[in-house]
Amino acid sequence: MEPKKRNLILKLYEVNAIKFGTFILKSGLESPVYLDLRVIVSYPEIMKEVANIMWTKAEENTLRYDSVCGVPYTALPIATCISTDHNIPMLIRRKETKDYGTKKMIEGSYKEDDYCLIIEDVVTSGTSVYETAQALNSVGVKVRDAIVLLDREQGGADSLKTQDIHLHSVCTMTEVLTVLEKHNKIDKTMVEKTKEFIYSNRFDQTVKKPTPQANGDHTGKKIIRPTWAESAQKCKLQITARLYNIMHKKKTNLAVSVDVHSCREVKKIIEAVGLHVCIVKTHIDIIEDFVPEFTKELQDLAEKYNFLIFEDRKFADIGNTVQSQYSRGIYKISDWADIVNVHPLPGKGVISGLQQVVKDKGLKRGCLLVAEMSSAGNLITKDYTQASLRLAEADEHKDFVMGFVCQSRLTEDPSMIHMVPGVKLSSGGDNLGQQYTTPEEAVIKRGADIIIVGRGITEADNLKEEAERYQKAGYEAYLKTVS
Structure with a gap:
């Protein structure tokens, strides 16, 4: 594994962006791992490092895009860093339409048939990425690729692939567990417990195109x-x-x-x-x-x-x-x-x-x-x-x-x-x-x-x-x- 990726995983663990224990997720499931990347907004150097490593991932795959869009809300500051550091236009997707002003769901400057690269922090089922792509598609902006910092390996990449969206991940949950176990941050029991949870709670599904x-x-x-x-x-x-x-x-x-x-x-x-x-x-x-x-x-x-x-x-x-x-x-x-x-x-x-x-x-x-x-x-x-x-x-x-x-x-x-x-x-x-x-x-x-x-x-x-x-x-x- 590249030293940059390994060091970033360790830093995320140190600032409690990756936690292990017993956590109740939004779904009601009891999980041994919790990912809270919102905390990185309080660590500017780590946030810049995250943005840079995700930008490098995009360059490695020679992706074509005219703008970037962060999935609300955690990925917004990451997308902002990428936009300002590399002079890439940025779009913002609202989670809900305002009943005043322009009432737009997508903010920013774009043209029909532009390509937008979606930025996401963590992918589980892929739903948030898909919803963002739908919002962009509704105004004529196309989406073919998404960059995610961490793929939980619960089926999100496969689900997005059925929508012709290719997910490119910086690191996977397996890689996170390998690094943290190797550096004595978690023991083998926690590694196996987490792997079992991930395996037992996959979101394997086939999603069809929306039909009115x-x-x-x-x-x-x-x-x-x-x-x-x-x-x-x-x-x-x-x-x-x-x-x-x-x-x-x-x-x-x-x-x-x-x-x-x-x-x-x-x-x-x-x-x-x-x-x-x-x-x-x-x-x-x-x-x-x-x-x-x-x-x-x-x-x-x-x-x-x-x-x-x-x-x-x-x-x-x-x-x-x-x-x-x-x-x-x-x-x-x-x-x-x-x-x-x-x-x-x-x-x-x-x-x-x-x-x-x-x-x-x-x-x-x-x-x-x-x-x-x-x-x-x-x-x-x-x-x-x-x-x-x-x-x-x-x-x-x-x-x-x-x-x-x-x-x-x-x-x-x-x-x-x-x-x-x-x-x-x-x-x-x-x-x-x-x-x-x-x-x-x-x-x-x-x-x-x-x-x-x-x-x-x-x-x-x-x-x-x-x-x-x-x-x-x-x-x-x-x-x-x-x-």
């Missing part, structure tokens, strides 16, 4: 995902792990929406479909003969048939108000519903308000964010969906948010469940704007973990037989997505 679909720009990813049993082991949130285990045991990813108007009708449907579902979704406030005792009957049915109860309440108010809506009133939803959902429009307060109820009562509950909708003409934008994803991934919500109600897969984090509504064995729509997708399309093309079916089952002549058909279709589609 019903509700904005959905990626249409075809993904080789972990099995439900494997996902259950990776989830820190107990309600999510419990759901995956139910799915695995019952061989079903079917959620039935019992949108009927009497307690008797709800119970009749559940008795017919209970063996075939992992979730029963309710709209408790449309039941005309509701009595508080009915929620206990729901819980008894959930225990009998082993499913979770999802009250589709769609909370959308300030934190103080949703706390009362969740825990008080005639329905007392927090007492019996395993899962609820929110419109994230009010911001994090709507999540925090519900989360506080769960904490105060010591409950094991989960919350879904409505990130996309299946109704035609809805006002949810791509930026709104991305903002919803950021809320879900915030550390303060990791003990409560379990995923999304959506129309496309938003993240490859197995601890985030994706529930796609509007599923029917035959695609189409109704006269009120509902757009239907088939189970196979929902699971394989849109990346659904759970398919939500309503009238396709509840209006059938034989509820049990129809539930079996949907269970089989959803399960067979799932089998095509796992290695």
Whole structure:
């Protein structure tokens, strides 16, 4: 190994940019290694050294480019150093569009068909590089190459290659471990533990080009995902792990929406479909003969048939108000519903308000964010969906948010469940704007973990037989997505 690379790895270790121990990652996984290269902004000499070694890597590969762009935010200062030291124009990608000024996603001077070199600090799955390339492509700037300081070797390079983006890494995790072990910074046990973690948590996937679909720009990813049993082991949130285990045991990813108007009708449907579902979704406030005792009957049915109860309440108010809506009133939803959902429009307060109820009562509950909708003409934008994803991934919500109600897969984090509504064995729509997708399309093309079916089952002549058909279709589609 070149002395420059070896010395840089040792310096990064000394300033705690590379740490070993026990760390909870954004995905909820427990990792023996943590890379925090943001710290190098406080060490100008190291930052310059990082920029120079990455520039050398670009020169070695004789890459053609007209500008550089750092992935927000850690790679921005690195890209700035490269730009100023070597007189290369720089572009800046915003993470979100501003609602004032020019409202641009890409800042800087560029021409259509320019080539831009992406600069990144660490690559795991390759998603951040890919999103930056997409943003550049949207204004006509082309991307063929990306330079990364450290490749964690978890499949990011292979994923980017499917998008015709070639990842050039200065060093790999294997090289980091070799140097640190050789210089007695870590022992062999930690080396093996880290290698096992990297091997067991790869993001091997094939990503297709984005294809426009019903509700904005959905990626249409075809993904080789972990099995439900494997996902259950990776989830820190107990309600999510419990759901995956139910799915695995019952061989079903079917959620039935019992949108009927009497307690008797709800119970009749559940008795017919209970063996075939992992979730029963309710709209408790449309039941005309509701009595508080009915929620206990729901819980008894959930225990009998082993499913979770999802009250589709769609909370959308300030934190103080949703706390009362969740825990008080005639329905007392927090007492019996395993899962609820929110419109994230009010911001994090709507999540925090519900989360506080769960904490105060010591409950094991989960919350879904409505990130996309299946109704035609809805006002949810791509930026709104991305903002919803950021809320879900915030550390303060990791003990409560379990995923999304959506129309496309938003993240490859197995601890985030994706529930796609509007599923029917035959695609189409109704006269009120509902757009239907088939189970196979929902699971394989849109990346659904759970398919939500309503009238396709509840209006059938034989509820049990129809539930079996949907269970089989959803399960067979799932089998095509796992290695």
